[in-house]
Amino acid sequence: MKEIIDRAKALARPYRITDGKDFKLAKIDPEEIGEFKEDDKAEAKVALSETTKVLTDLQGKLYAQNQWGVLLIFQAMDAAGKDSAIKHVMSGINPQGCQVYSFKQPSEEDLDHDYMWRCMKVLPERGRIGIFNRSYYEEALVVRVHPDLLEKQNLPPELEPKDIWSERFDDIGRIERYLSRNGYLIRKFFLHVSKKEQKKRFLARIDDPAKNWKFSAADVKERSHWDEYMSAYEDMVQRTATSYAPWYVVPADHKWFTRLVVASALIDALSSLKLAYPELEPEQQAALLQARQALIEE
Numbered sequence: 001m002k003e004i005i006d007r008a009k010a011l012a013r014p015y016r017i018t019d020g021k022d023f024k025l026a027k028i029d030p031e032e033i034g035e036f037k038e039d040d041k042a043e044a045k046v047a048l049s050e051t052t053k054v055l056t057d058l059q060g061k062l063y064a065q066n067q068w069g070v071l072l073i074f075q076a077m078d079a080a081g082k083d084s085a086i087k088h089v090m091s092g093i094n095p096q097g098c099q100v101y102s103f104k105q106p107s108e109e110d111l112d113h114d115y116m117w118r119c120m121k122v123l124p125e126r127g128r129i130g131i132f133n134r135s136y137y138e139e140a141l142v143v144r145v146h147p148d149l150l151e152k153q154n155l156p157p158e159l160e161p162k163d164i165w166s167e168r169f170d171d172i173g174r175i176e177r178y179l180s181r182n183g184y185l186i187r188k189f190f191l192h193v194s195k196k197e198q199k200k201r202f203l204a205r206i207d208d209p210a211k212n213w214k215f216s217a218a219d220v221k222e223r224s225h226w227d228e229y230m231s232a233y234e235d236m237v238q239r240t241a242t243s244y245a246p247w248y249v250v251p252a253d254h255k256w257f258t259r260l261v262v263a264s265a266l267i268d269a270l271s272s273l274k275l276a277y278p279e280l281e282p283e284q285q286a287a288l289l290q291a292r293q294a295l296i297e298e
Helices: 002-015 038-065 082-089 136-140 147-153 164-180 195-207 209-214 217-223 226-240 255-273 282-296
Strands: 069-076 098-102 129-133 184-192 247-251
Touching: 002 038, 002 247, 002 255, 038 082, 038 255, 069 082, 069 136, 069 255, 082 129, 082 184, 082 255, 136 164, 136 226, 164 184, 164 226, 184 226, 184 255, 195 209, 195 217, 217 226, 226 247, 247 255
Parallel strands: 069 129, 069 184, 098 129, 184 247
Antiparallel strands: none
C-alpha cells in the first residue's frame, strides 16, 4: 500500500496549487499525460484500479474514525469529464460514506438566501466524503461572465461593489479557512479541457443517440465566452488556492489521465490525516471477549 500511496503523491503533486499568486492557466497543457505515453492507457487503468482499492481502505477508516469531513469540489467547462471522474474515482467507495450534490441553476428558494446557502446546508458529516459537482465558485464564474444574473439575486444596490468578485473570493477563502479549522479536509479540482477537445465531445454527444440527453444548445452558446471563462478560472485559482484548500488544475483532454490524477490527489489528501480504526478500551475488549464466549456456548 505504501508504494501505491507514494506513487499517487508523486503523480498528483505537480498539479497542486497552494499559492496562486503567480499561477498562469496557459502553463497547464490540457493534453498533458505526465510521464505516460499514449499507448500506456491500459497501464493507467491498472494503476487506477490499484488506487481505488487504497481509497476504499482509507475511506473505511475515515468513516469509522468519524472525526474528519472531506469536501471535494469539481469545477470545469461543460464536457470536461466531471461526472465520469467522480464515477470512476469513487467506484470502490462505500455509498454510506459518500454523498454527491450537483449544483445547477439556482432555484427561487436558493436566490432568496445568500449564495453560499445551498452549498453550506449539504456539507458532509464527519466521517463522510462530500462531493460538489460545481459549487459556490459558480458565483464568481458563470455569474461573472453573465453579470446580468446578479440582478436575480435581489442584492441591495449598496451591497454591489465594483469589485464584487474580489469580495466573493475573499469571503470564500474565509469560509474555507473556517471549515478547515473545524475538521474539514478540502480539495478542489479544476478539470482543464481544451476548446478543441470540448468540441469533439459535443459532436460525440450529438452523433450518439445514447448521449443526446447530455447535450444542450446552451453549451455551444457558452463556447463564445471561452476566453472570459478562462480568465475567470485563472483568477479563481490565483485568489483562492491555499495550503488548507488547494486547487488541483488537472489536464482533462485524456479522461483516463484525469481520473488517475484525481484519485491520486485524494489518496495524497486522505493519507495525510493519520486515519485508523478506533481502538477499544480495556473494558470494551473484555466485553468483546465475553460476547464471543457467549456466542460459542450457545
